[in-house]
Amino acid sequence: MTTFNDLGLPEKMVSRLDELGLTTPTPIQERAIPHALDGQDVMGLAQTGTGKTLAFGLPLIARMQSYGQKPERKTVRGLVLAPTRELAAQICHSLREQVDGTPFKVGLVVGGVGINPQIKRLEKGTDILVATPGRLIDLLDRRALTLQSTDFLVLDEADQMLDMGFIHDLRKIVQWLPEERQTVLFSATMPKLMNEIADAYLQNPVKVQVSPPGKAADKITQELHYIAKAEKTSLLIELLDKHRDEAAIVFGRTKHGSERLMKALVKAGYAAASVHGNKSQGQRERAIKAFREGEIMVLVATDVAARGLDIPQVRHVYNFDLPNVPENYVHRIGRTARAGMDGAAVAFCAPDEVDELKAIQKVMKISIPVASGSPWMGMDEPAKKGGGRVRGRGRGGPRGGGGDNAGQKPGGGQRNKRRGPPRGKRGPKAA
Missing domain, CATH: 3.40.50.300 (P-loop containing nucleotide triphosphate hydrolases)
Structure with missing residues (x-):
């Protein structure tokens, strides 16, 4: 050796x-x-x-x-x-x-x-x-x-x-x-x-x-939940509740969305803080220090933290929003399973994130195991069965996760219209 x-x-x-x-x-x-x-x-x-x-x-x-x-x-x-x-x-x-x-x-x-x-x-x-x-x-x-x-x-x-x-x-x-x-x-x-x-x-x-690009660490277990955007927060809280004593990083796409999510977690009783581009350097450093020292157990972050954190005790990474740049998924989940430890990575996929999911799985050359829900209509791969309770089935699940009018008010128009700027103009600016 x-x-x-x-x-x-x-x-x-x-x-x-x-x-x-x-x-x-x-x-x-x-x-x-x-x-x-x-x-x-x-x-x-x-x-x-x-x-x-x-x-x-x-x-x-x-x-x-x-x-x-x-x-x-x-x-x-x-x-x-x-x-x-x-x-x-x-x-x-x-x-x-x-x-x-x-x-x-x-x-x-x-x-x-x-x-x-x-x-x-x-x-x-x-x-x-x-x-x-x-x-x-x-x-x-x-x-x-x-x-x-x-x-x-x-x-x-x-x-x-x-x-x-x-x-x-x-x-x-x-x-x-x-x-x-x-x-x-x-x-x-x-x-x-x-x-x-x-x-x-x-x-x-x-x-x-030493390893091909797009490959995650061997000790990271991954799972995927197909879920309506409106249900993501409740599912996150449900999953976090299973390991309150273990450190977790939750990745969001935007600064404002990450801040709202952090406040929702605090309201739900979690010791949480956030790191994103609207925070001063001093605020970021204090949040990371508190997370490193165990004063807070959940850190909500944009991709500014996807490569900059080396905290061995992080056991869980949640992709609350899938990243626009598929390689960033690999970097995000690389915040766990460090220093020889095991780690778990959980991804949420809403109907308007199907393209991001396809890009991630193409880069990684894998199909992320599905823990709940079914692939949204239009996805190429067949539905997979997995553990956990079923949420947001692709064809009109009981909780409004996927039908033709998912996420719309009664009488609403077309679904799954992408909001915001074109894909190529998002990503780094969100941090």
Whole structure:
């Protein structure tokens, strides 16, 4: 069995990993770390929850040990770019654990908080800086830092940065970076634009892959409920009541919808909080801290939290609304079954979410087991039988889940008309 000591890491780093109870590298760590330690550019393809942070973080910290002096004023030696504040904060927390007791400092710059304190902290120079693209550009425009001395760059969750429209920011940032540098890129999927990013940032990269894109962790059990939109909240409460003492994340599609759902859960007696784009960074951090420490048991979130949370005690993930981007389903359910634990993922599908469900199952190359209800009319696959009570049958179930006038007032018109903007214009904006 491979150990961290076998990967060529400095002895002090291996000792620190032992202190944290980490002795055996994950497959992505085992494959990526030796190449990164050799100074090669690396392109890694791995699903969420596979240990990518240490796969790039340990070589980055090892690089810091090669310097014999502190960083110069306003300089950054190692830069990590992440798409969301939550993911950036999680990366920063993990790296700070690894450098505890050393002279190395890990800085964090994200939006949603005051920029002036960040400018002041950057004046002394930074060993490792974790940043979101937008805030980094703001700081560069203000000349609060320089990247001319940055010789180790990490692009984490690069596919999500593309999904969120950061392609122009990435093109701008690369102009501030020196050509002579080492770059590590990690992504869960490989969209077409990734080739452009790879060409701009990487030189002759070593490609490592540990699992095909769209594959969920093996220890996650999944189930699907066909249910009318109006009945989703009551079903969620019914299912949550079965595991009140276990942490659960509930994913919604929109900021306002997630906030309403959180308030409904609080009213129903659950210790719940929400994380979405209308919350300040301080509010997000307090909610996540309370969730991590067990003060609240249910966290309602949009996709801003689909990749940024690493909380091993999360046993349940609910897709209250199915995501518009099918790959985000994989990232959402990857918030459970972490650190070798088991987890359960439950998805709700209303009549107007059939297309999203089809896209998810196509990406994952599976058919999610049905726990209740029947496929809505127009779906290609036959109905499956499963446990749980039947809700919203596809052809006029007793609770109004699916008939021709489902969800309509008496005398209502056509059903299943999609509301809101076209599919391609939803998704990241909702976070």
